Amino acid sequence: MANRVAVIGIGQTHHKSKRDDVSIAGLLREAAQRALDDSGCTWADIDAVVVGKAPDMFEGIMMPEHFLAAALGAVGKPMMRVHTAGSVGGSTALVAAHLVAGGIHQRVLTVAFEKQSDSDAMWALSVPQPFSAPLLAGAGGYFAPIIRAYMRRSGAPSDVGMRVAVKDRLQALKNPYAHLHMPDISMKMVEESVLLWDPLHYLESCPSSDGAAAMVLGSEDAAKIAEASTGRRPAWVHGMAMRSEPTMFAGRNQVNPQAGRDCAADVYAQAGITNPRAELDCAEVYVPFSWYEPMWLENLGFAAEGEGWKLTESGATALDGGDIPWNCSGGVLSSNPIGASGMLRFLEAALQVRGLAGDHQVEDARKALGHAYGGGAQFFAMWVVGADRPE
């Protein structure tokens, strides 16, 4: 029987193009210290540390967790390093959560990061590999044809992606940690930005960010102690799941991957959710390119297949007036420290149900979804968190 898991501390950095003022260790320490302070814990209270980041070539350091052990207070403790492509921030949180759910530890610090300015992700994603045909496309070039397929299948009008780009940037204005703060953002501005990978304009793509995200996950006892000492309630994990499918095979539905649907079904079943749009108060979903909002609305069961774009178009996913706000923090489109981007989704969902999301708080949010995907959209990690302790 799994033990209950609570999010008792949350921290993140201010995400920027270049954090020249700190080393990688300093960047992680900043997020981790904020999470510890939020949980009312000290470094000594932490039983184990779980670190996640996207490919090591993004900084040019092989297994950087080894040189980060001391900065993250892990000396003498267990430390793990997760890498599951872009979903890694979410997977890392789940590996840490299972250490609590499995009864191994009371309090686990989990940290995810990317310091993109130390290298070039576009290059790192494009180096030729032995035995494989080079794509030389980066992530945007990989996903653009899949988005094209979605547009053709769904008959969505061509401006839906731009609406997402504007909505998420407007929401980012309410999040002081967001990388992009663009008060003048408009449909016209997005449309006039460079067309990078048809149909994606420059402003429909995520930025390259330096940043880190951290959480302290705790047992029920740890949650009680944290709440008593800080006066802030925890977020409770109601469901968590990972799914993977093969990258390529004939007939694979790349627009609406089965692994994403299965992962969502699993996490909803654990959380007792049958109608995500009605029963969740908000969602933080990995949308690095604008069109992935309507695509994931369908994949995650918020809309029927082919109908996701209608939710976006109607404003249903906006913090301002929508019934199911998506990415109130500004999402990946506004901050993208790649390895941390998934964990930011997970921790923003937790912030919402703790009532600590500040200006981008959804009023009385009780249940929220955190979501991350990676690779060629074949890796998924999700959790549902709630304000109430699960049964």
Add this chain to the structure above:
Amino acid sequence: MSKIPQTRQGHRPVAIVGFSQSASVRADRESNEVEMLLPIIHDVFQKAHLTKDQIGFICSGSTDYLIGGPFSFVTALDAIGVWPPKTESHVEMDAAWALYEAFVRLQEGDLDTALVYGFGKSSLGNLSEIYNLQLDPYTMAPLHPDLVSLAALQARAVIDQGFGTEEDFARIAARSRKSALDNPFSQVRRDDSIESLLNEPYLVSPLRRHCLPPISDGASAIILAAGDKALELAEHPAWITGIDHRIETHAFGARNLAVSTSTAKAASVAGVADGHVDFAELHTPFAPQEIIVKRALGLGDEVSINPSGGPLAANPLMAGGLIRLGEAAQAILDGNATRTVAHATGGPLLQQNLVAVLEGA
């Protein structure tokens, strides 16, 4: 039917019920990672009497830097064929830690089986250059201390503190290579005299060539099963009755390189000293490291070390730690041992260590 032994840390009992490995070779020019993994994945499923559809959780260990590109684990997953989609995870660590993640995942009771695998094709690059990138990028990597020179510093500390001699290093290497004669999966398999080894010139003093592991391409896979499921799948499951891992600081100057505090801590949590040890499989790729780890585990000279030949005879990176767990388990699965110890390491100069105690009923 055999009973399930008591676990030391109150864990749900989980056992290794199947182990497979590829033959380690200097350079496998015939196969890519998927092709290297396919036969052993097939083999381990057969050994555990399972199909992939019956596997609850999959976890692998590998590192991107061996192929010099991102996502080496992504294509490797094609060796399984995760369709319909599966619950799957990956650590950028030796696959011994993938086993740990799977062991933890099986604690909750909703899943009963897991597949763990690791792979490394070291032949694709220059390991000394690659592993330099693992060091502190601000203070250490720019100095380019290569892997062997760092290991020589550690060897010197072992000698200076009186824990071992160059002759001991040669004895360890000779014993490893000789043991490997009985292991068809091993790579450096021969009977060398200690004198001949000591006659080799220094590579980096006090290390001679025999103190170093071979460069190996290889892979390994293990199937874990919990509780009654393990009893169903294996006649003599190798129960993980204790398991723990710890890390130390990256700053070499802040550690006594001749002592492994992290191994000692993990050994104490895992309960190595709680009973007799039939043999221990140690992930010590440099000969002097065997002395350090053996001391940290508190093993006496009566305990046989690395009867498989160990990493001085075959050293597939990222799979080597998992192979230690597999070898320690196989003797129990075969009914030839009742209590064994497995050790895995990660990071430069034994920075991070995992210790597991395996028991038959």
